[in-house]
Amino acid sequence: MNLQAFLVVAAALVAVGLFGALTQQSIVMLMMGLELLLNGVVLAAAAFWYFLAPAGTEGQVLIVIVVTAMAIEMAAGFAVTTAIYRAKRIDMTDDAAELRG
Amino acid sequence: MTTALFVVLAVTAVVAGALVFRVDSMARATFLLLLSFLAVAGLVLMTGLQYLGVVIVLMMVIEMVVMAIFMIMYMMNPAGLMPMSMFHNTRGAAVIAVTTFVALAGGALLVDWPVRGGRPAADLTMALGESLMGGQMLTMMTLGVTLFATIVGTVVLAAGRGRYDRLGDELDAPASDDRDRGGVGR
Structure with missing residues (x-):
């Protein structure tokens, strides 16, 4: 259990969260x-605090x-x-394309 | 023992997090996300931050239960009775996610981190409280104002018809414009 191990787990959470969000x-x-992405940030912050600047x-x-x-965020x-949903009965991101460039 | 606990919690956090996007049911996805949060809270507790670890547990349990309600409101297939696939741009997202992981993990492993400086305070919760009410007061006040703005903003966004819809832009309509009779007018 060291800083690197914590940070790798946090990186995995950020990557999985990013994949889900995209x-x-x-x-x-x-x-x-x-939320999962921010979960990784929480873990990284705890690890930085504990291992570098307690x-x-x-x-x-x-x-x-x-x-x-x-x-x-939630x-x-x-x-x-x-x-x-109230305005357009939309619950999918693909349908909400008004701001598409 | 500590290493074993760390490995179990770490694997639980990542695997449960990945399964969120694999299962067929919204309810299962929500509770898998909760499991991932609880594993991370366990890891935070392992660093000695008892107060923040417990706060994360309490907050995430409530947050995921609220989320489950919205899931059932807005989602098809809340109970997972049919197979469900709702992906778009999977390949591009996978490339971005793997690249991000490689960059972050590579940075974590390759950077020459400084040595641990100082010792934790005897009472970490007290230290956090004194910090938030002292040197970090600006942070605390900013969080408070942001939360208040969130309350106002979410109510404005979520309300179907507000007083300006009912009484006009100057709030001076002689009678309120309600869809149904019996509203509180002027």
């Missing part, structure tokens, strides 16, 4: 991918920020899903 057609599943509290504060960001995501 591939899922459902907006709700896409958000699950983002004397300070910055690592812990970073975890608090990321956990809050996860909650905000709340805002579901609000957007509700709004777009």
Whole structure:
């Protein structure tokens, strides 16, 4: 159990979350991918705190920020899903293409 | 013992996370994501951050249960009675994900990390609390304002018809424009 092992696990979580966020057609599943990605960031922050700078509290504060960001992401995501579903009966990302360049 | 626990939790976190996008049921996907979160919380607990580890457990259990409700609201096939495949651009995403993993893991393994500096505080929760109420007060206040903005924003987004729809842009309509009779007007 060392910093490298923690960071590799965190990298795997970020990669899996990124894959999910990029591939899922459902907006709700896409958000699950983002949550998984942030999950990896939490793990990396804990590992950095423990193995590099345990004397300070910055690592812990970073975890608090990321956990809050996860909650905000989910709340805002579901609000957007509700709004777009109410307006257009859409629950798939492929159908919501108004902003396509 | 510690290494074995680490390996079990790490494998659980990654495998459960990957299975989220493989199973046929929304409910199963949600609870697999919860399992992944709980394994990460276990890993956070292993670094000695008891308070934050428990906070992650409590928050994620609630968050995933709320998520399950939205899943069932918005998803086809919530119970997994049919096979389900909802991917697009799988190949490109796989390339991006593998490249990201290789870059991050390679960086983690190749970088010459500094040695551990200092010792953890005796009471980590107290140290975090004093930090958030002291030097990191700006962080805490920013989080508070952001959460409040989220509350307002989500309500505005999710509300079907607000008071401006009912009473006009200046809120001065003589009678409220309701779809059904019996609303609270002026």
